[in-house]
Amino acid sequence: MDNSNYHSEVDFAIRIGGEGGEGVISAGELFAQVAARTAYHVFTYITYPAEIKGGFSMIQIRIREGKIYSMGSAIDYLIAFNQQAYDTTIKDLKPGGMLIYDPDEVKIENNLKAECYPIKLTKLVTDATGSKLGKNVVALGALGHLFGVEFYVLEQLIKDRYGSKGGDVIKNNLNALKAGYSSGEANKWKPKFKLVADAQAKEHYMLISGNEAVALGAIAAGCRFVAGYPITPATPIFETLTDLMPKVGGRAIQLEDEIASLSACIGASFAGEKAITPTSGPGLQLMGEQLNLASMLELPLVIVDVQRGGPSTGLPTKTEQSDLKFAIYGTSGEAPRVILAPSSVEDCFYQTIRAFNIAERLQMPVLILTDQSIGYRKATVRIPDLSKLVEVDGSKLTDEILIPSPEKIEIARRIEMDPEKLNGYKRFLDTTDGVSPITTPGLAGGQYLSGGLEHDETGKASYLPDMHLKMMRKRFKKLETLSNALEKNPPEYEGSEDAKIGVIGWGSTEGAIREARLLAEQRGILFRHLHPKVLSPLPERQVRHFLAGLKQVIMVEENFTGQFAHFIKAKFGVKPIEIHKSEGVPITPEEIFNGIEKVARIVDETTIARL
Amino acid sequence: MKRQLQDYKSVIEPVWCPGCGDYGVLASVEKALLNLDIAPENIVTVSGIGCSGRLSHFLNTYSLHGTHGRAVPTALGVKAAHPELTVFAVGGDGDGLGIGGGHIAHAARKNVGITYLLIDNQIYGLTKGQTSPTSPLGVKTKTSPHGVFEDTLAAIPIFLAYDVSFIARANGVDTKSLTQILMEAISHKGMSIVYILSPCRTFPLLDSKGLKAILQPLPEDHPRGDKLVAMERAYSDKPIYTGVFYQVQKPTLEDRLQNVIKKVCEKENGGDNYSLDKVLKSFA
Numbered sequence: 036m037d038n039s040n041y042h043s044e045v046d047f048a049i050r051i052g053g054e055g056g057e058g059v060i061s062a063g064e065l066f067a068q069v070a071a072r073t074a075y076h077v078f079t080y081i082t083y084p085a086e087i088k089g090g091f092s093m094i095q096i097r098i099r100e101g102k103i104y105s106m107g108s109a110i111d112y113l114i115a116f117n118q119q120a121y122d123t124t125i126k127d128l129k130p131g132g133m134l135i136y137d138p139d140e141v142k143i144e145n146n147l148k149a150e151c152y153p154i155k156l157t158k159l160v161t162d163a164t165g166s167k168l169g170k171n172v173v174a175l176g177a178l179g180h181l182f183g184v185e186f187y188v189l190e191q192l193i194k195d196r197y198g199s200k201g202g203d204v205i206k207n208n209l210n211a212l213k214a215g216y217s218s219g220e221a222n223k224w225k226p227k228f229k230l231v232a233d234a235q236a237k238e239h240y241m242l243i244s245g246n247e248a249v250a251l252g253a254i255a256a257g258c259r260f261v262a263g264y265p266i267t268p269a270t271p272i273f274e275t276l277t278d279l280m281p282k283v284g285g286r287a288i289q290l291e292d293e294i295a296s297l298s299a300c301i302g303a304s305f306a307g308e309k310a311i312t313p314t315s316g317p318g319l320q321l322m323g324e325q326l327n328l329a330s331m332l333e334l335p336l337v338i339v340d341v342q343r344g345g346p347s348t349g350l351p352t353k354t355e356q357s358d359l360k361f362a363i364y365g366t367s368g369e370a371p372r373v374i375l376a377p378s379s380v381e382d383c384f385y386q387t388i389r390a391f392n393i394a395e396r397l398q399m400p401v402l403i404l405t406d407q408s409i410g411y412r413k414a415t416v417r418i419p420d421l422s423k424l425v426e427v428d429g430s431k432l433t434d435e436i437l438i439p440s441p442e443k444i445e446i447a448r449r450i451e452m453d454p455e456k457l458n459g460y461k462r463f464l465d466t467t468d469g470v471s472p473i474t475t476p477g478l479a480g481g482q483y484l485s486g487g488l489e490h491d492e493t494g495k496a497s498y499l500p501d502m503h504l505k506m507m508r509k510r511f512k513k514l515e516t517l518s519n520a521l522e523k524n525p526p527e528y529e530g531s532e533d534a535k536i537g538v539i540g541w542g543s544t545e546g547a548i549r550e551a552r553l554l555a556e557q558r559g560i561l562f563r564h565l566h567p568k569v570l571s572p573l574p575e576r577q578v579r580h581f582l583a584g585l586k587q588v589i590m591v592e593e594n595f596t597g598q599f600a601h602f603i604k605a606k607f608g609v610k611p612i613e614i615h616k617s618e619g620v621p622i623t624p625e626e627i628f629n630g631i632e633k634v635a636r637i638v639d640e641t642t643i644a645r646l
Numbered sequence: 647m648k649r650q651l652q653d654y655k656s657v658i659e660p661v662w663c664p665g666c667g668d669y670g671v672l673a674s675v676e677k678a679l680l681n682l683d684i685a686p687e688n689i690v691t692v693s694g695i696g697c698s699g700r701l702s703h704f705l706n707t708y709s710l711h712g713t714h715g716r717a718v719p720t721a722l723g724v725k726a727a728h729p730e731l732t733v734f735a736v737g738g739d740g741d742g743l744g745i746g747g748g749h750i751a752h753a754a755r756k757n758v759g760i761t762y763l764l765i766d767n768q769i770y771g772l773t774k775g776q777t778s779p780t781s782p783l784g785v786k787t788k789t790s791p792h793g794v795f796e797d798t799l800a801a802i803p804i805f806l807a808y809d810v811s812f813i814a815r816a817n818g819v820d821t822k823s824l825t826q827i828l829m830e831a832i833s834h835k836g837m838s839i840v841y842i843l844s845p846c847r848t849f850p851l852l853d854s855k856g857l858k859a860i861l862q863p864l865p866e867d868h869p870r871g872d873k874l875v876a877m878e879r880a881y882s883d884k885p886i887y888t889g890v891f892y893q894v895q896k897p898t899l900e901d902r903l904q905n906v907i908k909k910v911c912e913k914e915n916g917g918d919n920y921s922l923d924k925v926l927k928s929f930a
Contacts, residue, residue: 241929254925260727281910282920286726286903291752295719298712302692302723305710306731310723328713418926476708476724476731479687484656484703486711495658496703 045075045100045228048107051174052093052124053116055084058171063094064413065175065192069184070098071242071415074233078103079413082620083352085267091119098230103414104379104546108625112227113149114174115141116156133227135177137170152224159214169211176215183229186216241416245383245409245543248416249313249339250275252387255424257446258309258337259285262299264292264318267351268407269341272313293318297325297338304334305485307449307475309391313339316358317348319402323366326400330370330510332485333463333471335394335401335449337387342406344619353619354408356542357594360601362402363571369507371514373401374571378545380414386568388439392447395429396436397513398470404570406593408621409543417441430470437520449473457481461492465505469512514572521574528581530563535586535638536631539565539611541599543621544591550624551631560635562589570599573606582607587638589614591627653686654679656706667818667844667854668697671765672704674821675734678828684732692721694737694746697772698765698844701736715746718753721760722899729759729900732832739766743779743799750839754808757836758899761828764801764839765818767846775849785851802880805839806873806892812838813876813892817861819845819854823888830890836898864889 049066053059060081071077078097084090097107109129115121115136121143128134130148138153154177156170163173172193179189193208243251250272253261261280263273273289280287286303290296293314300310314322319340329336342358344350362374373393377386383405390401419441427436429447436445452460452472462483464471471492474481484494489506491497528537530552540548545566552564565581567573582588588611590600595617603609614630616622654676662668679689686706693702695714702709712720721735737746742764753760769787770776776789779799786793805813812834816824824842831838843861845852862885869875870893879887897905911917915924 237930239930241926243929247929251926251929255922260723262723279920279925281903281907282914283922283925284907284911284919286907288722288726288756288899288903290719290722291748294716295722295749295752298716298719299723299726301712302710302720302725303727304723305708305720306690306724306727308727310727324713325716332710418930421923421926424922474708476690476728477687479685482656482687482706482708484658484709484711486703486709487713488711 045098047111047228048095048097048109049112049114049178050093050095050110050124050127051114051116052091052120053170054119055090055092057092057116058169059092059116060094061196062171062175063096065196066178067096067413068192068242069179069188070096070230071240072232072236073230074236075100075230076103076415077242077413078106080106080408080621081411085350085352091123093120093124104549105624106412106621107550108623114178116170116174117141135174152222154215154218154222159218160211163210163214164207166207169207172208172211173215173218176212177219177224180216180219181224181227183226183231188232189216239418241418242413243380243416244271244411244413245377245380245405246271246341246411247275248380248383249387249403249405250279252384253311253337253391254279254283255384255444255446256309256388256391257426258311258391259283260300260303260308260310261285261287261312262290262296262303262310263312263314264290264296266293266315266318268343268410269313269315269318269339271410272339272341276311276313293321294325297322297329300336301325301329301332301334304329304336305332305476309335309395311337311339313341315341315343316345316361319358319361320365326372327366327368327370328487329400330366330372331487333398333510335391335398337390337394337401337403339387339403339405341410342404350619352407354406354543354621355594355617355619356404356406356544356592357598358404359541359570359594359598362404363602371510372399373397373514373517373569374404375401375568376404376542376570377409378542378566378568380409380412381416382568383409384416384419385439388444388446389437392436392439392445393517395447395449396470397517398450398473399513404542406543419444438524449475452478452481454478454480462494463490463492463506463509465492465509468516469509470516517569518572518574521569521572522576524574524577526577526580527567528563528565531561532563534561534563535584536560536562536589536634537565537581537585537587538562538589538591538631539599539603540591541567541570544593547622547624548591548627551627554624554628555631555635558632560632562631573602575606578603578607582609587612587634589631589634591622593617593622649680649683651676651680654706656704656709658703660704661700662697663848665847666697667767667846668701668765670818670821670824671698671763671842671844672701674824674828675701675705675763677821677825678832681825681829682832684832688730689732689734690721690724691734691736692717692724693735694741695772696738696741696770697767697846698736698738698763699741701763715741715744716749717741718746718749718760718762721762722753722756722758725758725760726899726903733760735760735762737764739764739768739778739780740770743801747779750805750810751808754805754810754837756899756902757811757896759836760838761831762837762839763842765842765844766801767844768851769846769849771846771849782851787849800881801841802891803877805841806877806880809894810839810892811836811894811896812890813841814839814890815841815843815886815888817857817888818842819857823863827890834893836896860884860886861888863887864891
């Protein structure tokens, strides 16, 4: 992406940075909304400081014709509210990019290779409203002008957003908006690109965050029970569900802690409801004992861990992929559970539906691992065609149950016990696939004992050596059932069959790796890319198929120790080169590309030496 | 066909020590359920860890023997999801006042319609005699070999402070009164706690005879709605009162949840639930 074709195709990124509490993010989100109502795709990335006010806060909005996979590596437009925003971000501005800054707040260096547009945000807002609040709305006005957005469109947006706050708030905001808009006109800023509204966009696309996508996926999957405890950055899932649940006749309850939240989900699932609890790493840790119990009781339920920087309180508002080992192994004893990792905002919707389907089908907890970057990222997502949504009996395991898509969404119902066949009913009957019949309270004759103690097929506590082994086998057999089904799916990797380099990633890095691959292909470096959505149980034959013929494997992870790499090394005996990023911010396509380029040189040299 | 006591018994024989107070509790629960004629399939029993946690094994209900201290929030989930069920939470003094003590306040705030049987034997009996939150000061236990040096927790005043909407204390050995109290607790709309004194024979801190000497029913005219009178009598140690200390009516969690659904759907969708299509379009 060099200077010459800078504006030739629609693909640009805008970053707004400032002090937390200045409304940087809300201005950016309003602008993203304008952009989403056009024929283009939108993708946002946000970092908040952990404090309510103060600290560096920024939003990046990428606008592109066609799908967007990542936030991109560099930015085309930078709006800097203060010196910190400028200092932290100016290195990311592409040569020839545009800098919009408040000259009263920001000192810029000489010889900057950028188009520089000063705008006195603080002065403009003080003149327009008599208060310092609303710099963000001035910036929104200026941006709107720069991108040829009609004033009335912005006006409506402000009214929608602040409508409930009363006359003065609206009036001040509109004055601030006008001040920003006119300032662009008065200073003769050259409009860069016209964002023309497209009526179709609103019909077919949602602009949602990964967190909202999870909440919507749960609702679509038929989940009608959420219990939770607020924790950054998972809170928006809980907030969205507390709003939506009553609308669809469901129940949302805030509990006193994460232990109680998962306990309530276990209770609800025992009573026959599909249940979910959203949390982040520290909360998942607290849930450990109940997660174990759910696995032992063989109850379906879904836990979402929106990962943040750890350990301990760590970086609550930053991103990291560092809960994988805890998610897979983190309980006492050995308790099977399934781990899914959605790879995009849209995927958050479908993987959540899939999580419920797997949970119902296998009667066990399913964990969805997302992270702050995907949770707070907003993207345009096509509204699925709901005529493609069908309910099926949970016991009918089909490939579609495992991978819902916009073309076909199957929703698994609970495997219900036939009331005629209750004679000799054993809740924990050892079957060929490990899944046993289940009754729910209310069904006469279906009463059973279910407990965390090791038990026999009827549920009665048993400490016999044979029984423990038998029931361990039975519970783990369900993972085998799932991985056998997954092996039948088409391989989940992309890229050239001839490639000698393979890249493995998981979760939110998919888009960045994909863009790195496209970048590499332009430079003649081929690699193939595996990005499993089901991390545990991993479909081994599929992974081996991917590994076959590769000279070098590279693993990309946003953590310090290479958690997924440990897993892959142990299981497949490969020695990957590991690219870790543990800085609280997402890895960029360029960073991945740079790593791969170095590896490509080594791999090539080896090839040459052999020749 | 008229239900029998047998209908409430599971096929599993109780494993408590001979003479354990928990036998009396189990028998009283069965009797109360029979008297109220509640179908076993509509009952869920959630229990914690400890001797009393085993109670769920012996009832022919939908029974969930969970983890230590989490019976109350687990039972809350059952009741919130299916309000038509009769739901018990069962646990001992360690389970309910030690490890799980923090949950009671919040279940009380929500007034979830469960009956919590808190069975107190003043000791960790299952693990063979360690100090519990209600072990008396100075008593020697396995973990207080030189005598308990902490103050004893007074449970009933705590429940009163939390405003649990039904609070009773009972003698587990006196099955007749316990059955009566249980019937009232189960019929109560909202959260009920029956705090049952149940002597442990193996590590005897409470004994039936001693209990009989210090226990006394609350006066006939005890005003159930008066929290201050209840508080005063709850703190009395000579005599220790039994009976229903406190009972008030307030909306249950189940009602509150149903009201939110009704309010939201009426206000925003003419009384109907939203369709999935409408939910998704609201994000466009």
